[in-house]
Amino acid sequence: MRAEIIAVGSELLLGQILNTNARFLSKELALLGIDNYYQSVVGDNALRLKEVLETAKKRSDFIILTGGLGPTKDDLTKETVAELFQTGLSYNEDALTSIESFFTKRNRVMTENNKKQALVLKHSKVLENHFGMAPGMLLEKDQKMIALLPGPPKEMEPMFLNQLKPLLELKMNHQATLTTRVLRFFNIGEAELETKVLDLIEAQSNPTIAPLAGDGEVTLRLTVKHKDANMAKLLLDETEAKITERVGDYLYGYDHTSLKEQLFLQLKKQNLTISAAESLTGGLFSGALTDFPGSSEVFIGSIVAYSTNVKEYHLQVSKEIIDGVGVVSEEAALAMAQSVKEKFGSDIGISFTGVAGPNKQENKEVGTVFIGIVGKEKEQSVTYRLQLHHTRQAIRERTIKYGCFYLLNELKRWNRKE
Amino acid sequence: MRAEIIAVGSELLLGQILNTNARFLSKELALLGIDNYYQSVVGDNALRLKEVLETAKKRSDFIILTGGLGPTKDDLTKETVAELFQTGLSYNEDALTSIESFFTKRNRVMTENNKKQALVLKHSKVLENHFGMAPGMLLEKDQKMIALLPGPPKEMEPMFLNQLKPLLELKMNHQATLTTRVLRFFNIGEAELETKVLDLIEAQSNPTIAPLAGDGEVTLRLTVKHKDANMAKLLLDETEAKITERVGDYLYGYDHTSLKEQLFLQLKKQNLTISAAESLTGGLFSGALTDFPGSSEVFIGSIVAYSTNVKEYHLQVSKEIIDGVGVVSEEAALAMAQSVKEKFGSDIGISFTGVAGPNKQENKEVGTVFIGIVGKEKEQSVTYRLQLHHTRQAIRERTIKYGCFYLLNELKRWNRKE
Known part of the structure; x- marks a missing residue:
């Protein structure tokens, strides 16, 4: 038809x-x-x-x-x-x-x-x-x-x-013969991904493998033609295994999922609660995590600290940090994550501070972003630095994706260690 | 062409x-x-x-x-x-x-x-x-x-x-002969709006008037054909005046603007700062207001209070309110708006509490929403109650639009009084 x-x-x-x-x-x-x-x-x-x-x-x-x-x-x-x-x-x-x-x-x-x-x-x-x-x-x-x-x-x-x-x-009449599986990658470019799996793309005919890029993500769409659903699944599993052997570190999910959904599910699975301290993202990370029914099980709340005053008086970013390295810094990110975690009594605190643009701030380039993550244990404290090259809106959106991606990886790492 | x-x-x-x-x-x-x-x-x-x-x-x-x-x-x-x-x-x-x-x-x-x-x-x-x-x-x-x-x-x-x-x-070659003006309305249905201006739609040929609905908003697109830009503007002004005479209360802006942008501009114009206390909207209102370069001039920060604990300990929603009328109530909305305003020292506090669904909460229907607005003066305190009929996602989005719309109207009212 x-x-x-x-x-x-x-x-x-x-x-x-x-x-x-x-x-x-x-x-x-x-x-x-x-x-x-x-x-x-x-x-x-x-x-x-x-x-x-x-x-x-x-x-x-x-x-x-x-x-x-x-x-x-x-x-x-x-x-x-x-x-x-x-x-x-x-x-x-x-x-x-x-x-x-x-x-x-x-x-x-x-x-x-x-x-x-x-x-x-x-x-x-x-x-x-x-x-x-x-x-x-x-x-x-x-x-x-x-x-x-x-x-x-x-x-x-x-x-x-x-x-x-x-x-x-x-x-x-249940004759659905096409089965599709979309593998979703983050933190790798389209051409780089394709190069790494090009021989697979060229050698495969069933399933076919088609790459696609958009919004900082790359997907590979595997499409298999087979009447038998089990056989179709088997063929998809085989091809996926060949792909993940090479680029599995960047794979974060399948089909219609998103980084935020994966993060929500992983937090739920590990029975962990989270709170956030947001500056340049202005509440969008919290908005993303509360998109899902049942998000109150993992999400406690957050402080959107847009002004420096709020960072100082409500997130314990010290005068030394503010006057020294500034609020767009590793130190500020760490203090914010630590503070919101303690304040709201969550297992994890995550923070976002950076320059969304259009103008420089503290003499730091537009697109400079720091993400802080603080977990239950003392050694579970980490910051990430990003340098993004996009518009204001895209910088904010990408920052949230990176936050989800980094925290997902930390969660999996913590989980393995336990 | x-x-x-x-x-x-x-x-x-x-x-x-x-x-x-x-x-x-x-x-x-x-x-x-x-x-x-x-x-x-x-x-x-x-x-x-x-x-x-x-x-x-x-x-x-x-x-x-x-x-x-x-x-x-x-x-x-x-x-x-x-x-x-x-x-x-x-x-x-x-x-x-x-x-x-x-x-x-x-x-x-x-x-x-x-x-x-x-x-x-x-x-x-x-x-x-x-x-x-x-x-x-x-x-x-x-x-x-x-x-x-x-x-x-x-x-x-x-x-x-x-x-x-x-x-x-x-x-x-600068021969642009078509000039368009889009009038944007909120809080009125498409059919109701059309009925109120139907005679104008049928009588007009230059400009033409075309209604369109989407995402809780209705627009009227006026399109005029005239080589002379001044004449085109005059014709558009005349038609707009006829329309606003009847449905001007619902008009909030023109062309590619949005409720959130209008709110941002109006706050800036009146030189007022704002902070927010968000529950069901989970940070999306703050995220919306910080979409614009220069938003730090008006937006101080917010507390996303998803759990009841955060509402109680960080937004002064009293035990009496929580155990009595509950956190989805006029009383809680007012306390939240008041508290975040004081905490962050802004001119205005706005709050959102409600049931986004999919399940009832405190025995209140999905779509029950309270919005609290507290201004500088004692008499500038108001709450709104909504009953929305949509999906979880749409309830959250509409709530933000209503918040912008109500606050815009309050701002204009306060402005007139001064």
Whole structure:
């Protein structure tokens, strides 16, 4: 089955919003073993939408449309699909009820144009919207499948996962033959990684190995074709072993995980609590660690010490340090980590201090960063120095990634020693 | 000039990464007054890339390609463009030198495959890459313009802004006739907003008015066609005045701003400092406010009080409150805001406490949130209660937006009183 994703909305062509839907759906199609060769974006224009739909109808078996189901005048998706596939539109009672209750629940007044959202394609399967008003649809006609999903990701994603995906799994009849495993690396460049495993990439055909870089991380995507799931796993394990033999030190996780998630899970596993003292990262490290349900089991709290005063009076960074080496220093990082750990009574304290830019600070270059880590035992105290070459925003983001990566490595080291 | 954006990379079709480049470029094209009717994504496959390029060559005057310029075997963009536009490739000395120094600067060893990145299209203008290795190119041939830009946004964006954009501005010969103004609203639904200004939307043709919703915000995009910039501004002002007369209470800013930026600017303008006490938001509010260069002028620091202990011992939330109404309460929010303000000596204290989910807490529903704001004067103390209906992540994000919105309104109110 060849699928194609079409996003409808002039806001995309004008760059007002990101097309996160295409990414989400592509990922899901890959998991289902459905080939996705094209994505496109077209504006809220009936003529061009029809053109793009006609092309898609010719070259693909399954068309997924996102957007254009809303209440306003420029929402045209249903109408255009109805015309091209020669079917009508009719009011759906359940959808209408659900739209009305949406307003009642929020104590808002329902305006008349909202009713338009309850119009659905005749003979289509209606997909309920549990997080918004416009229902989705799945139409099967002319030996094609066409899915219409709402534009807002918070509505589209659960609708796809809970309603459309089970239908697609049935269609694919469990014939999912493609299995993918993504190996995630940090602290190594793309070209360096590729060079180290180039002979493997060139020699392998099943699984294939594809490198990809982004946001300071590199991944290797292993894709194996095999009907038998156990055999597929075995083939992936073999290839992974060959790779990790060479670059295993940089591997931190698999598939859709992140450094912050790995850190959260590792802390939980080792039953350790943490607190943080943040300067240049301004709370983002704490924000990242509390992204996960159950994070209160490991995360106690933190002090965001943006001003020097807060560092001095609330994190015991001494006058000597401040006037001597300055707050962007190994010494300050260590004092901050130690202080927040004691203050909040956590097992671990971690600190971030540095120059996010755009200007130098204490005559230190933009991108100079110190990370302090203090553990339970006296010998578990360490600082790292980074010199990053990026924009302010990227320096802050990378700093957090390095913090997670370094602490992960420390945790594993401590664990081995015990 | 009709432009078209093509992103090259199987990682996009597999949903591994987001196509942020298409958004960035679309936005920039709109500002330049260049029409962008299509975006597409195609994999690292020479045949399909050529197909998509052929279609683009037929229907567009200007093709912008992103991705596929890297060092690895599956990077094929230059080669495919060279074939379709019948031109060759040659090594660029400057690019080669810059690639070598990239490695020297980072103390990394340069592998041989990196040299491939210095190959450029003959007769093209080379665009230097200041944040990565692969140079970009602008080729003019067969009465078409074709730009090749690197895939990583951190390389592509500065290359576009500093090198390609000035060339395009010259080409457009200052004939930019489209002027856009985006009005940004918060705390009002899309349909409600549209209903209130529907007659204006239907009556207007210049400027046009287009509504758009996303992430709890609604925008109205006003687009005016006029050669004279003053006249364009006048027409936009007139339409804006008609709109704000009806829904001005919800308007918080213009164009590419955000609630957090508006808050930062307003604090700066009123010369006020702030500190925060964060529970469910876990540091994200502080992280948001410190996004901006110069944020140390307004932001002092914060205490992320995830555990109840931290709330009790470091934010003076009394035992009576904790055992009585609980930490998710108006009383706790007020105590937290008051305490952090005093502790850090800022003019304003703001606090966030609530249930991010997935489970109830203190028998309070997921999405129950209290925001406390305490200002300089005794009467400047206020709490807000929210009941949000979203996922954990969205509850945290919305809470921060509401915090910014409420504080912005308070700041304006305090300002008027003085």
